Amino acid sequence: MAFDSLSEKLQNVFKGLRSKGRLSEEDVKAALKEVKLALLEADVNFKVVKNFVKTVQEQAVGSDVLNGLNPGQTVIKIVNDEMVRLMGSETTEIALRPGSETTVIMMTGLQGAGKTTTTAKLAGKFKQKGKKPLLVACDVYRPAAIEQLKINGEKQGVEVFAMGDKNSPVDIAKAAIEHAAKNGNTVVILDTAGRLHVDEDMMQELAAIKENVDVAQTILVVDAMTGQDAVNVAGTFDEKIGIDGVILTKLDGDTRGGAALSIRAVTGKPILYAGMGEKLSDLEQFHPDRMASRILGMGDVLTLIEKAQEEIDEDKAREMEKKLKKAEFGFDDYLESMNQMKKMGGLSSILSMMPGIGGSQIAEIENAMDEKKMARIEGIIYSMTPQERANPSILNPSRKRRVANGAGVDISEVNRLVKQFEQSRKLMKQMPGMMGAKGGKRGRFKFPF
Template identity: 70%
Template sequence: MAFDNLSEKLQNVFKQLRSKGSLTEADVRAALKEVKMALLEADVNFKVVRQFTKTVQEKAIGQDVMNGLNPGQMVIKIVHDELVSLMGNDKAELPLKPGNEITVYMMIGLQGAGKTTTAAKLAGKLKAKGRKPLLAACDVYRPAAVKQLEVNGAKVGVDVFSMGDRKNPVDIAKAAVEHAKASGYNVVLLDTAGRLQIDEQMMDELVAIRQAVTVDASVLVVDAMTGQEAVHVAQTFQEKVGIDGVILTKLDGDTRGGAALSIKAICGKPIFYVGMGEKLEDLEQFYPDRMANRILGMGDVLSLIEKAQANIDEEKARDLEKRVRKAQFTFDDYLDSMEQMRKMGGIGSILSMMPGMTGGKAQELESMVDEKDLARKEAIVHSMTKAERANPDLLNLSRKQRIAKGAGVNIAEVNRFVKQFDQTRKMMKQMPGMMKGRGKRRGGFGGFNLPF
């Protein structure tokens, strides 16, 4: 995640604070000096860092903290609360008109920020909430922009309104809203053109669209990897066009993430969503408190649970648990487990939300999972017949040789995988007895913690 380096540095600072039985003002000042450097290295705006550390210091050297039973923990709580405040305290929701009234969002931003993909991601989110969204292709300049929107719209099951690339974007926006009214859509997302850099022509066109149709929210899409430049872009769009909020893309990448901690403080506008991957489902609601938890290495279990609920078939999960308890786990169940893990963003995404899993630890554990090895194992399973997947006991030598040939691996690899699978089933057989007296632990497997 973007804040991995910042998380590690802050945890090192706080580890020193927790190790002290009591704190002096000098201890707090020294710790906050390290915090300040960590924030600056994460590309957080200098003015924001200066105000942040000043506020934390004023609260941290108060009598209640310094004379408390655990001053180190109190300082960490103050830092956490100020991080939440910095990012906006509560989650920000995009405005939505009731019933069949049409809500119009104008998606704006520079070329390369991921605006068109984000428009489709957002449309997919709205559809999942029961809305009937329409994507409008208003970018007539970038080659294949209309086609890209149509392809992504089809992937999320959302219709796209297009008039080609020879019409005026203002006319397209007006026609899209009229089409939505006539056809029963209740949300219109205008995918406007971006530029490689901010220019007057771009701004004038956006202003003209806002004047031609009633826009309920101008949503700025900015690339988190551009650091403080993202904040500058947000400021310029706010001055020239007006923005209602921001979606930060590529926050899962190798970036310092300072934009997320600076935009609200500098522009006064909230972050609605963050892009956490390239897949069309990789758009997460932005919760300041949960992001603060991630930054401080406390994990984000609530988001992990929500992601599981959104991507895992509950009936399948319950059925899987029953079979696990009866030691009836099959190769088909293995494939389902791998698919569920992928839907949740893969092992890296899951680990990043676990408490204590800052960059180094998460990467270390992730590196222990060989993706190529998992792919070979899936190929082995796919090379089995339906009967073999349902009943692993059928796998004799000749069957294994056929499977190895079909999967493109040697027989030793098939034998090793089948042996691991068999050991796992035996271990599962012992689970009910091992768990007696510990109460029910529903959903303890979830398909993710299989030892192979």
């Protein structure tokens, strides 16, 4: 995740605080100096960092904190609360018009930020919520963008309105709204053109759309990997055309992530969603409190549960849980659990939401379970007979040799996999069920990987 480096540095600072029975004012100041450096290295806006550290220090050096029962944890809580406040305190939804009124959303952003893909991802979110979205191809300068929107719209099961590249974006937007009114589309999402940099023509075109069409929400898509530039772009767009919120893309990438901590404080505009991968399902609602937990190494179990509820078949999960309890978990189930892990964004996505697992640990685990190794494991399992996959205990030396030959690997790899599998099975039997809520119901989910 974007914050791996920052998270690791902050966790190291907090270890020092936790290890002390009492804290002096100098201890707090020394720790906050390290926090300040870590935030600046993560490309958080300098003024934001300065105010953040000042506010935390004012709260943390009070006698109630320093003389309390657990001052180290109290300081960490103050840092957490201030980080949540910095990113907006509350989760912000995209405001829709009441009843059957059509809500027009204009998507804006620079070229390369992932705007067109994000537009399709957002349409998928509205469809999940029972809305009937319409995607509109208003980028007339890149025929590839129109085609990309059509392909992604089809994948999402969402209608795409396009008039080619010979009409003006304003005329396309007007025609799309007429089409929506006739066809019962409650949400119209305009995918506008991006540029390599902010220019006057771009702003005039966006302003013209807003003058001629009743745009309810103007959303800016920015690339988190551009760091402080993303904050500057957000400020310029808000000043020139007015924006209602921001979607951050590529927050799963190798980036310092400072934009997420700066945008709200600098522009006053909320972060609505975060793009956490390339798949059309990889768009997460932005929760400031959960993001603060991730940054501080406390995990994000709620989002993990939500992902499980969206991607994992509940009946399959229950069946697997029964097998685990009875120690009937076989290699076919192992393959199924690998499948489920892929659906939930892969191993790194899951690990980034687990409490106490930092960037270097994630890298180590990923290295131990890279795609090539996973493919070899699949090859070994598929070389087994159905009986062997269902009941691994029957894998005697001669059977293992046959499996190794079939998979084209050394028998030591088969032995290692069987041993690891048995250890995993013992561990999984001890894992508690995870509770999550959806639609008013509470469901029990087991994570079999």
